[in-house]
Amino acid sequence: MAKDDSWFMIRAPFVKNALWVCRDVEGGENGSERVYPAGKYVPQTRQTPTDSIGNWVKDEKHTDGEDILVYFTVGTTHIPRPEDWPVMPMDAFRVSLKPVSFFKVNPSLDVPETQDHLSVPAQPAQNGQACHF
Structure with missing residues (x-):
């Protein structure tokens, strides 16, 4: 809800989008790694962090x-409580990424059938009729 030219958005541009995708740079740019999408020292800057x-x-x-x-943002922003001082507690969450339409068909359909001679019915057939469970 902040304006793009506000101090908050200049300092923390990562909040503009909930999902960010960027190219990975082998070895990092100028020796740095892309580990801190918000910048390494967010509370100590008044400008957009260079990294x-x-x-x-x-x-x-x-x-x-x-x-x-x-990189993605999950949940809501932090609402401070008295219990959060002097150390903010941790909130756990679980993320699952599942591909959709990744394959044109299910690749397991092309797996050759196996003949397992040890796989037999638990109950032998009675009077020549197959067992149905």
């Missing part, structure tokens, strides 16, 4: 066929 997601995606290079990094 942050806002600058990583500035050039808008394509990510097709490239190694990528995905």
